[in-house]
Amino acid sequence: NAGVMQNPRHLVRRRGQEARLRCSPMKGHSHVYWYRQLPEEGLKFMVYLQKENIIDESGMPKERFSAEFPKEGPSILRIQQVVRGDSAAYFCASSLSRHNEKLFFGSGTQLSVL
């Protein structure tokens, strides 16, 4: 399966814990995007990364959230000291090139904060 792979599909954390969400882009894709979907809301852009570089993080909360896309391995979205308001579906997407409008999405990680 050469699609975008996200894991875990479901993640439960207690307030104050850390959440790590992983995303492996499609084979050959070096551009990764993270989106968050709150209940009854659309997809909110969070961050755009290329290998080892953050290109645009204008949608990332200033605190507790970070993202990386190392040379080897998946992209990681990390949320420290989670709060109830972080509960959402987090989607990763990848594309073949920059300024490529066609994004391929993973199935998402549903984060629930107790």
Add this chain to the structure above:
Amino acid sequence: DQQVKQNSPSLSVQEGRISILNCDYTNSMFDYFLWYKKYPAEGPTFLISISSIKDKNEDGRFTVFLNKSAKHLSLHIVPSQPGDSAVYFCAASEDDKIIFGKGTRLHILP
């Protein structure tokens, strides 16, 4: 501050008829517009796109119309089929990111 707006949260259409989903935007700098389709528990999938220099793009049963002066686009699905029941997201491209609307849930009635 919503730059891409889908004002209809849901829409019900009889099977075989035309489904029309609407979208408005505020930023005249958007250079591409897209429609994505999403089933429950899955990620969105790309459906169709249109460049800002065009006013129509057609792909099988799906046609997207762009009215730049009104900052409005629409997706037409004809004929509508049961498998078209899903949430449809309108999206627009600016620089390096794609901005999505809140989505419209389409129900195709038998």
